[in-house]
Amino acid sequence: MATIKDVAKRAGVAVSTASYALNGVKKVSDATLQKVLQAAEELHYQKNGFASDLKRTKTNTIALILRDLSGPFYSELIRGIQEVTTANGYDLIACSAIGGDDSTATKFLKEKRVDGAIVLAHNISDDIIKASANADFPVVVLDRHLDNPHILHVEVDNYQGGWIATEHLIEKGHKSIAFISGPKNSHDSEMRYKGYRDALEKHNLTFQSRFKFTGDFQRESGYRSTKMLIAQQNLPDAIFYANDEMAIGGLKAFADNGIRVPEDISIIGFDDIQISEYLNPPLTTIRQPKYEVGALSAHMIFQLFTGEDVEKHYSLVTELVERESVK
Amino acid sequence: MATIKDVAKRAGVAVSTASYALNGVKKVSDATLQKVLQAAEELHYQKNGFASDLKRTKTNTIALILRDLSGPFYSELIRGIQEVTTANGYDLIACSAIGGDDSTATKFLKEKRVDGAIVLAHNISDDIIKASANADFPVVVLDRHLDNPHILHVEVDNYQGGWIATEHLIEKGHKSIAFISGPKNSHDSEMRYKGYRDALEKHNLTFQSRFKFTGDFQRESGYRSTKMLIAQQNLPDAIFYANDEMAIGGLKAFADNGIRVPEDISIIGFDDIQISEYLNPPLTTIRQPKYEVGALSAHMIFQLFTGEDVEKHYSLVTELVERESVK
DNA sequence: CTGTTAGCGCATTCAC
């Protein structure tokens, strides 16, 4: 591999001149610029990214840290991040947090292999994140609350979402409403549940514990919980699934048992994932402003880069998307 | 940020000693090892990844290059890659190819910011890939054929897939079969189409050009093409969608028009994406061995690293997954 | 406008 020295030599100039020419610094005459460029071309010169980063102590890329690269994927969220990072001339890479504190993600965080990070990965410990964040290394977390001056938060108002989902069901005349939750340690799910409980209470509807099941946000668990609900005989009027994936599992369980949605039972999900409108019936759900969450997260990082004052905490509101799974 | 020099100084040893201690090279006495470790701890020492990479000229990570980080995502494929890379002690990052030859992905490729790459991104030009691949930098391409000694290929037998999809439809008694293709420049789609045509021919079924539509592998295009097909009045007996996403769009178009699947028309997809079995009706489709493609791709890279001889080209077979969208 | 020079932080000889 040719280095910048080779290029300089071939072009008959000093290394620095070659560097300036190659980096578009306007200090070189047109003639030498051409010479350098041509030499680089002939040598198939490619700069060594690490050497460059090392020197600049800046990578121009930010990392998105995901629990698992193989999904589930929030494409809208990523699109939001992506658009803002590209608009700012930054690169974006995604790292997996598989392996937890011993993962690729942790390495990138600790060794500062990027200029900033957005994390959405429960399996990275708070300590790692706190230890990594500092004035020159902003990190925004999407999945927890961390008390640290250099950590930014963006979250959606899950309580409000749980509330409007339940209100909608009640408004439509449903009295007995089941709730299929996410995993126990999910703060998001817990807040949605709180919203559900409070809405129930406000309308003097009693909560029945046999109508609460614990899932794990996966399709399969929605399927299983629903099967159990069906097996229990007397079905509720409606089910509020803590996310769309589980609602999809539920839909399948109902189809398996010849139970029609929404004729026999109404269901509502949470998230409004892309596929939801293509289901049969199209799923009524609570839309999370995922694109906005992503875009905002990235924005905050760039604001910090430019030394602006930024709000450390944002909470975004959800909205009801009415389709056909609630009658 | 403390550097290794600071650590060495604090521990009262030479830099090299500190380096050995930190990297677990068994050349240091237990006593000094402890001293160094403790000094590092006290200073919150974190090695600079770039400096390390620069020196080693090795990053221990491989890149997965995707057209767009925001999906559509082949989670099975990524899982395959992920498992093999982790098993080999390597890190995996995903880069977006948005921006084509001016993207993050291109930068990682050209500047060799990783040790190897797997590319699944039509929007990166052949030239870039060819220019990047060399004996020390293996790249496996999943979406094209490239004539270069250092480029490896893994593909699925799309021709065979197109063939069995069509055969299945014919076997079930369908005579007029429409084909909704992927984008024009997609080699995959082209091969599926060839399989379709040949199967038709073998059974003396004439191909009707009014039953061929060009889509772009996106849900929306499946929806639009299907709408057009419906508008044309007399529907075919069955439709072969070049991928599941478009079939989902098709399903929606039929639902919109009160046309029942499979009672009124049969449809078959291609890919067997996760959601397919949850659709209504569950989608009959051609399963691509995605996990295997991913795992194999990663394997090939590691084989190359260890200097083994590797087959430059693999073609994996597809299989029919019968569900309920074909009657 | 161009060339010289000094590190960036680290791993790695090679003597001791």
Add this chain to the structure above:
DNA sequence: GTGAATGCGCTAACAG
């Protein structure tokens, strides 16, 4: 075992 010295490839003063 240890430590001094060297350079990876590049950028950025600083002189000229």
